[in-house]
Amino acid sequence: MYPLELQKLIELFKKLPGVGNKTAERYALLVLEMEEAEVEEFAEGLLDAKRKITECEICGNYTNGKHCDICLDAQRDESVICVVSSARDILAIEKLNSFQGRYHVLGGLISTVNNVMPNDLNIDKLLLRLNDEVKELILAFSPTLEGETTALYLSKKVDESVVISHLAQGLPMGGQLEYADEMTLLRSFENRKKV
Ligand SMILES: [Zn+2]
Incomplete structure (x- = not known):
């Protein structure tokens, strides 16, 4: 021993x-x-x-200050917000070098099984961010029951003037976004479907 x-x-x-x-x-x-x-x-x-390392006060991404680099970057498109369940998903999407908008981290997904309710998530903060400049929300959730439930909930909460789109099919069913290979993720991002 x-x-x-x-x-x-x-x-x-x-x-x-x-x-x-x-x-x-x-x-x-x-x-x-x-x-x-x-x-x-x-x-x-x-x-x-x-x-x-803490959470960005605006989007919930990892940061060593009040706000993360993405929120501070004036070059990034403010009209599109990509909504993810965890900050790890931001890293996966950023690796694609394709998305130029902003992010919002929910801190989980609605799950009746695990007793995660909308109030437990960063949803209010997201709704507060939806000013006139925001034109599109991309819901980048894993294709799970929790992902579907959360997408449905958000689509009811968000004003109709904001276009909501989902990542296209092709991601492994029930799989974790962060484990999808880059090509699959990129394709599902570019072929996203409006809800
Ligand atoms: Zn941020």
Whole structure:
């Protein structure tokens, strides 16, 4: 059996998604082989990110200030807001280098099974953002029951002057947006359908 501290490190690595016993063991042993300065940098990096990264006050994206880079970027189109369930989805869409509008993070999707109601989500803030300049909302949700329910709810809440569009079919049913391959995501973005 491993010494207590090593065993604990292995358990910590196992908290990461997709990391099982073997991989956790490999990571932990790798840490032991690293220079102490390198391990310190690693530990400080974790803490620093955790302490300094918060949610953008406007859109909910990750930021180290009040507002995220996308909200601060005057070049981006204010007339289109892409609505996503989590800030991770923004990273996936930004990688496509195709969308030039703004974002809004809901912080989840409506789910009766998991007892997530509209009030639990960042919906009020989104509705407040819908001024005359906003012409289109792109609902970029995973094609799940929760995604459909949330889209339906939003389409009833949003004024008719704002066009609502959905990502086109082609995304894996029930799959997570962030795991879709880039081509599929790009195609479903460009072929989005008006509701
Ligand atoms: Zn923002």
